[in-house]
Amino acid sequence: MDDEQTLESLDRLRDRALAGDARAESDLFEELRVRFLVIAKKRVHADHTEDVVHEALEVVLAKYRALDRDRGLLLWSLTVLRNVIGNHYQAQRRSTAQTVQVEDWRTVPAAALSEDPTADLGATEMADRLQTAIDELARRSPRCGTIFARILESLDQADGTREVSQAALTLVQQDFPDLSRNTFYVALHRCRAQLRGLLDQMEAAHG
Numbered sequence: 001m002d003d004e005q006t007l008e009s010l011d012r013l014r015d016r017a018l019a020g021d022a023r024a025e026s027d028l029f030e031e032l033r034v035r036f037l038v039i040a041k042k043r044v045h046a047d048h049t050e051d052v053v054h055e056a057l058e059v060v061l062a063k064y065r066a067l068d069r070d071r072g073l074l075l076w077s078l079t080v081l082r083n084v085i086g087n088h089y090q091a092q093r094r095s096t097a098q099t100v101q102v103e104d105w106r107t108v109p110a111a112a113l114s115e116d117p118t119a120d121l122g123a124t125e126m127a128d129r130l131q132t133a134i135d136e137l138a139r140r141s142p143r144c145g146t147i148f149a150r151i152l153e154s155l156d157q158a159d160g161t162r163e164v165s166q167a168a169l170t171l172v173q174q175d176f177p178d179l180s181r182n183t184f185y186v187a188l189h190r191c192r193a194q195l196r197g198l199l200d201q202m203e204a205a206h207g
Contacts, residue, residue, distance in 0.1 A: 013028040040085065134148050146176075
């Protein structure tokens with residue numbers, strides 16, 4: 001398939017995804033993930049490649065629906081990846097011990113704590129509130145509940161963001177054998193957004 005056909009194929013997948021085709025969205029992000037990996041492996045140390053790719057994919061997932069239909073999805077997505085890689089190197093130059101980006105693929109507890117406005121609460125209270133939010137989300141969305149339960153379980157089995165992420169994926173695939181790697185990260189993004197919404201509601205109720 002030549003470059004022009006590739007662009008047209010991705011744009012068609014984008015159009016189908018925007019029309020509500022979940023399979024097309026999964027295929028679209030798998031295609032982008034493959035292309036991102038090829039580039040990231042040449043630009044970023046192997047220890048950070050997956051993190052950079054996941055971050056770029058999450059940015060694209062969050063924003064592609066608002067993209068002008070006349071703009072090519074692949075070229076725009078590659079710009080997102082380039083910006084993420086640039087941010088990665090800027091963070092390294094600042095010698096930041098552990099940078100947590102807003103759009104980073106982090107474990108759920110860390111992401112929730114870093115983004116939640118109640119981060120100044122005592123650790124015990126915050127942990128209780130987070131568990132309450134996860135329990136409520138599990139009632140609303142059993143799959144989200146399973147994903148978060150597996151992520152928490154993986155924290156005891158792995159060390160580092162990428163290892164935790166991979167361990168969680170492996171565990172979740174035991175519950176959902178047909179779940180692909182890309183579909184897992186799409187689902188995780190949506191579940192995280194729902195969890196943050198619940199935490200916001202709980203904060204407002206306590207305010």
